[in-house]
Every structure is written in C-alpha cells, then in structure tokens.
Amino acid sequence: MNRRCPKCIHPSSGQKLYNPADISQDVSVSSIQQKEDKLEISWNDNHHSTFPLSWLRDHCYSKKNLIAKTDPKLKTWKNGLKIPTLPFEEVMNTPEGLREWLDELYTVGLVKITGCSVAPGTVERLARRISHPRETMYGTIFDVVSIPDAMNIAYTSTALDPHMDLLYYEAPPGLQFLHCLVSEAKGGLSTFMDAFQCADIMRTESPDLFNVITRVPTTYHKQGKDHSLSLQKTIVEVNDNGHIVGVNYSPQFGGVISVPEEEVLDYYRAVSAFTEITRRKEMELSFHLKPGEIITFNNRRVLHGRTSFDANSGGRHLQGIYVDLDEFYSKYRTFHRRETK
Amino acid sequence: MNRRCPKCIHPSSGQKLYNPADISQDVSVSSIQQKEDKLEISWNDNHHSTFPLSWLRDHCYSKKNLIAKTDPKLKTWKNGLKIPTLPFEEVMNTPEGLREWLDELYTVGLVKITGCSVAPGTVERLARRISHPRETMYGTIFDVVSIPDAMNIAYTSTALDPHMDLLYYEAPPGLQFLHCLVSEAKGGLSTFMDAFQCADIMRTESPDLFNVITRVPTTYHKQGKDHSLSLQKTIVEVNDNGHIVGVNYSPQFGGVISVPEEEVLDYYRAVSAFTEITRRKEMELSFHLKPGEIITFNNRRVLHGRTSFDANSGGRHLQGIYVDLDEFYSKYRTFHRRETK
Structure with a gap:
C-alpha cells in the first residue's frame, strides 16, 4: 500500500x-x-x-494503463538507418548534447560520436558522462587488437558474426562503447543490426517458432582456465503484454542446451529461423569506423560484428568499455524528470 | 547441436x-x-x-536428469545455525581455506571471517580473493556510519528490518562483505536470516499465497536527486522443477506496485504472510560483530538487518563491499573443476 x-x-x-x-x-x-x-x-x-x-x-491498475506503461516505445530500424551522430565536445560539455545522446541511445540504440581524441582512455571519459563503467572478466577498458592465444576470438583478425557481448552474465552490459584509435588494416568493417527488429519480423513470419524461442532457453557459457560461467536464457523475451523486451543472441558462446527431449528439434528449427533473419542483407548496417570516432550502442538490443581484416596490412586498435543498463536508465529518467519540473 | x-x-x-x-x-x-x-x-x-x-x-535430456541438474543443493537454516567461521590468514593464504570459504558460502550462505586487521580497505583485499568488486551508486567500498541527511537509512542509527540490498538493480549484488572497524556504541546487533528457508516454510503453510508471490511482482525502486531506478520482481522465484532459486525481499524499498486490479488484495495478503514468517524469533540469528571480524554472506539468499544503536554512546563503523553472483559461481566452479581433475 x-x-x-x-x-x-x-x-x-x-x-x-x-x-x-x-x-x-x-x-x-x-x-x-x-x-x-x-x-x-x-x-x-x-x-x-x-x-x-x-x-x-x-x-491506475487498469489493463489499458498497465499495457501502456510497459511499452518501451522504441524506433526499430534496418540498414536504411541514418546513424544518429553527435560531436564529442557537445555530448561532454552541454546538457543538450547529453540529452540528445541519451534519447537516441534509448529509442534507436546506436549513436556515433565524432571528433574524439585518439588518446587511450578517451572511451572511459565518455562512459563516465553517463555512469561508472562495468568491470568484467575482460577488465574495465578492453583493447580489441589481434593477439596470439586470444582468450576471445574478438582479439584475433577473424570475422565476427552479429552477436551481443557477455550473455553468460546474469545482467550482460547494457551500453557498449567502441573507440577507434587505429584503423590501417584492410577489411574490418563494423556491422550493426537491430535485434528487436529481427525478433519482430520473426513473430510476423513464423509465429509458432517465435513462440518456441520465447519459451525454450538456450545456454550461454564461457569456460577458461580461470572462469566458468554458464546461464540459461531465452533468445527472445516478451512481457505479459506482448512487447518484445529482450533479445539474447550470441551463437559463438552457445553451450550445451538443457531442455526437455520433446523440445529439442523445435528449438533448433526456431534458432535457425532467427539466424536466417539476422543474415538478410537489408538488416545489416556496415561501415568503416574511423580513428577519433566512438560508436555507442545498446548491447542488449543491437547486435554487433565485423568483417575479417588482414592483420599484416596495417594496425587496427579499438578500445571498448561497458556501462550497466540500470545506470543508463537511471541517468535517462533523472534527466527527463528534471526537464519536466 | x-x-x-x-x-x-x-x-x-x-x-x-x-x-x-x-x-x-x-x-x-x-x-x-x-x-x-x-x-x-x-x-x-x-x-x-x-x-x-x-x-x-x-x-541427457531426460526429465530426471534435468530436475537433478537444477537442484541447488543448499543447507537451509534457522537461528540454531553454528555460523561457519574461518581465520582471515587461512582464507587469504591457503587453497584449503579458500575452498572451505567458497563451499560454505555456496551451501550455507553465511560465513564469519575472524582475525582481520581493522585497517580500512581490508574488506576489499578479502573480496578480491574471489573477484573484482561490484561498483554501485554507493561506490565500491561503502562506509556504514551514522551521518546526517543520509542517502540511505543504513547510514543512520535506526534499526534495519531484515532485507536484501539493491534489489532495484537488475542483478543485485551476490556476495556482501561487512567488516567491523569500530563497535563501541550501545546496541547495533547484526541480524541474519535464511530467506530460502522462509520461502520453504511459506510453501508448506500457505501454498496458495506462496503461489501468489511467485507470480505477482512487487516493485523495488530508489529515487534520489541523481538516481531513478525501478524494477519489478517477484518476492520468490521458483524454477520449472519447483526448486526455490531466488528471493527478492526488501520492504524498505518497495515502490508502487503495477499489477492487475484483481491481484492487488491477494498480493498484499501474500506479502503479509511472508513478512510474518521473517518475524518469527526462531528464524533470526543475531550477534555482536566485533572489530576485526568480517561477515560474508549471499545477499540473494540471506536477509540482513541490525538493531538500533545509540550513536551518542560511542562509535560504530562498518565497511562493506559487494561481489557479483556470476563471479562467485565462476570461482566456485573453477575451483571444484580443478580439484576433480
């Protein structure tokens, strides 16, 4: 009461x-x-x-009000999206720049920040404009460069299919920031895709299989010398009112599924149907992230990947950092609350 | 596949x-x-x-195997528990001490560490024996002392009813560590309770109301000048096989509920029934945490609280820190995997 x-x-x-x-x-x-x-x-x-x-x-406890309250009111997109782009100085130094960044991150989930220094650590300055960073097994700032014996294939020159990061954590990072310091190698285009849009298309095209991936969980795991993480999650999460409120898609980290025998075949059919949608050309944005640019996106909604690159043709160095979704929403709401006062 | x-x-x-x-x-x-x-x-x-x-x-996908795998195999307890107690040096410097600490934290959820220095920051050294700490809006190390205009009633001399911390975060901290540096004030006993045991008792005594709090969500929120966090969670979480796998109980941070009208009265009846169980004397352990002791517990299973104290009768100073549940389980599993090799 x-x-x-x-x-x-x-x-x-x-x-x-x-x-x-x-x-x-x-x-x-x-x-x-x-x-x-x-x-x-x-x-x-x-x-x-x-x-x-x-x-x-x-x-009010009315059904109409409850449904309206849980509608996330997002703008889903395909590869025709004109990526919202803001200058670093404006985001860092003006409340209007911060507000626009927060709003676009909330509704679109993908914002490019331009005119950044190429000094290491710049990405943390930007993250702290929203909140303290999230530390993970990869540290606080992580360097995406090609190295031998990598603990993650991100740290090689291999292509990365569209995926989300760290789904083997209970609350995977919400915002991800990738800062380009060096980009001389041939290849290595950055790719992005709206996973909520993919889920929405699947619901229209294959409602029965869509129902399967909202119900039968997949397993995400990360096993290593010093780590052993494993969790079950459904690939798509839908709330009681039918709104798509979560996607968990990272096939590279799929573990052994643990589901009733009679669900196994339907599960694989449903995952294949979702994967097929993520491979449609019209779903994927791709571009060359340039030195001095930071791409910021909602890791719980937007899939990211890259094309392979030739590590012998020149350097490629990104620095990344995460901020929790809780802290992002808190900042977003606090900002809007102040404005309406 | x-x-x-x-x-x-x-x-x-x-x-x-x-x-x-x-x-x-x-x-x-x-x-x-x-x-x-x-x-x-x-x-x-x-x-x-x-x-x-x-x-x-x-x-194997058999039902029997799936059920066995999701049984958390915990030892639930009431106030007769003899708190597992380990010396700081043993936990910090021997693999056996670490293993025993991890095992007791997993099965019992409450372990006292004795013989610690009273130097500020000691609690972080202990936490890092498991993993990096979790930073929250309260910082990394938080000081529990009575101060004016506190942002949390923990930072006053008021009694705190049994509760969990930070349920308004998507993944509330898993392990909590509280280190006693000074304890001169009258009062201020520490209290602990096994919330999984409370839930288990409620399931036996009031199966219908138990069903309500596994289904109808409560709202946890934290509103402040710089923060606005709000999430819906059920007070008890049960997996498909009937095992109790989560409790979320922190009445001090209850927000306005957002549930269908026809559920409202049942919801309040069910919460009252759960609360009544948490107030039974036989459920609650209470003791005086002494300078040089660190109490470590699973914040997702064990409720903690304190009796009020007289801030004018002497000082009282605890330092606290959190570690995520993911990192704890990872360490626990890694340790056991090595052992069985």
Missing part, C-alpha cells in the same frame, strides 16, 4: 519507514476530500495521505 | 567457430563406434565428434 504519508517516509533517503505488512487489512477511510488537483484521505489508523490526481491516474 | 569437433572450436578461447543454424537439419550419422569410454561419430557432412560416455549421461 502506498500511503504517501509524511510520517512514513525517511526525509533524506526517501525510504519507507513502515512495512506494508503492518497496515491492517481492515484499514478504512475516515474522511476523504478533493482539494484542487489533490485527493486527501484520512485513514482510521491515524495516518493521512495526499495523492495528486495525476499520480492516481498514472498508477 | 554440440559437435565437440576439433575443427569447429577456436583453440585458445574455446568459442564456437560455426553457427548451429548452419548444420543441416537432415544431418545423419555415417559411422558410429564405441572406443573404451568414448563414442566416436562421423557425420555425413564430413565432421567428426568424440563424446565421452559420461558427458552424454551428464547432458
């Missing part, structure tokens, strides 16, 4: 000072009156609540 | 070099033979697999 009663909330932290379980289930209204745009209620346990009428409307 | 075919796996990273979607759904066996404890299969697409028989048994 939300009381909005001044004596029930700690003033500086905003935390509840009561447990809803302690409110009698027989609590009733002693008096109620509307004062302008507020409703004032006195309860028979000597507490008092003041609800703005708009607050009551926002939190 | 898991091929275990040498030409399909990258040697140093262990990543798949093929996409299962590229294996024909008409693939068939050309030849098959058992060689000692292995099964060798040649496929009609010129790939070859070698499966140890034990591997095939471990990954």
